[in-house]
Amino acid sequence: MIIDCHGHYTTTPPGVGEWRDAQKSAVEADPAFVGEKGSIRVADDEIRDSLEGAQLKLQSERGADLTIFSPRASWMAHHVGNEHTSKYWSQHQNELIKRVCDLYPTNFAPVCQLPQSPGVAIDSSVAELERCVEGMGFIGCNVNPDPSGGHWNGPPLWDRYWWPLWEKMCELDVPAMIHVSASCNDNLFTTGSHYLGADTTAYMQALSSGFMNDFENLRWIIPHGGGAVPYHWGRFKGMAQDKGWDFAGLLDHIWFDTCVYHQRGIDLLLDVVPTANVVFASEMVGAVRGIDPDTGHYYDDTKVYIDNSSLDAASKQLVFEDNTRRVFPRLSLPQGVQ
Numbered sequence: 393m394i395i396d397c398h399g400h401y402t403t404t405p406p407g408v409g410e411w412r413d414a415q416k417s418a419v420e421a422d423p424a425f426v427g428e429k430g431s432i433r434v435a436d437d438e439i440r441d442s443l444e445g446a447q448l449k450l451q452s453e454r455g456a457d458l459t460i461f462s463p464r465a466s467w468m469a470h471h472v473g474n475e476h477t478s479k480y481w482s483q484h485q486n487e488l489i490k491r492v493c494d495l496y497p498t499n500f501a502p503v504c505q506l507p508q509s510p511g512v513a514i515d516s517s518v519a520e521l522e523r524c525v526e527g528m529g530f531i532g533c534n535v536n537p538d539p540s541g542g543h544w545n546g547p548p549l550w551d552r553y554w555w556p557l558w559e560k561m562c563e564l565d566v567p568a569m570i571h572v573s574a575s576c577n578d579n580l581f582t583t584g585s586h587y588l589g590a591d592t593t594a595y596m597q598a599l600s601s602g603f604m605n606d607f608e609n610l611r612w613i614i615p616h617g618g619g620a621v622p623y624h625w626g627r628f629k630g631m632a633q634d635k636g637w638d639f640a641g642l643l644d645h646i647w648f649d650t651c652v653y654h655q656r657g658i659d660l661l662l663d664v665v666p667t668a669n670v671v672f673a674s675e676m677v678g679a680v681r682g683i684d685p686d687t688g689h690y691y692d693d694t695k696v697y698i699d700n701s702s703l704d705a706a707s708k709q710l711v712f713e714d715n716t717r718r719v720f721p722r723l724s725l726p727q728g729v730q
């Protein structure tokens with residue numbers, strides 16, 4: 393079985409964006425705007441139409457069986473609005489993912505976004521995680537390490553601020569993909585420097601603090617191939633050696649996905665990072681949608697790169713399925729997808 397652990401609902405029907413645009417206009421006019429959750433009017437057929445020509449078509453064409461599916465990452469935009477508007481928006485987005493997974497239970501498994509308002513206690517995120525996992529069968533969450541949207545002026549991931557969320561994740565036995573959202577800082581391009589910088593930053597925060605050792609069961613996926621981490625493996629290993637950080641022990645908690653869009657990048661990832669710590673992912677339909685003229689393949693058809701890599705069959709099995717099942721144990725529970 394081939395499990396793609398990184399897919400977002402980037403093709404939502406128009407009613408979703410319209411609801412969010414109205415909410416954004418309201419908070420722009422009045423930053424203290426609370427509003428109400430209301431409803432997003434989207435028909436099941438619209439959901440089907442939005443997926444069948446896109447994620448589902450590509451899933452089938454490219455030979456993946458199941459996508460672990462979450463709300464569009466760049467739309468989380470935790471820097472927009474306040475704790476009330478973020479809560480309602482997150483709830484709607486997660487309920488939409490639940491509908492997708494109910495419509496296509498063998499194709500998708502649900503992962504949630506969290507409200508994560510800057511400057512506000514993490515409690516509402518803990519509550520939303522619990523609601524999604526226990527009430528709706530979600531199997532993981534996306535955690536934004538920089539809810540400010542590119543200013544990095546909140547507490548780092550090792551800070552006690554985050555601990556109630558890490559504790560709840562351990563209790564529920566769900567992992568997080570550490571994934572930023574849109575940048576509102578013009579110095580950072582959202583799906584380029586912001587995403588890859590955040591991946592590297594999250595890893596560095598975990599390595600330099602060693603805080604994950606306090607949470608035996610805490611599991612993170614660092615997306616986009618781990619940002620700069622695999623390429624600079626020796627730098628991180630060497631710094632850890634100089635400073636007494638637990639470089640090897642961190643691999644009990646961290647996995648890198650395969651959202652790297654060229655063969656040599658994937659080859660480096662697979663060569664450098666232990667195979668037990670790599671999980672298959674494509675992030676389609678996502679940031680890069682074209683075809684590489686040098687190869688004739690879609691850049692984000694990452695299965696081709698794994699297939700063409702020098703991994704043996706047993707190692708490919710780990711990357712395509714077994715590692716992901718270890719990271720997402722709820723995938724095998726009855727409310728998940730078998």
Ligand SMILES: [Zn+2]
Nearest residue numbers: 400465571675
């Ligand atoms: Zn993503």
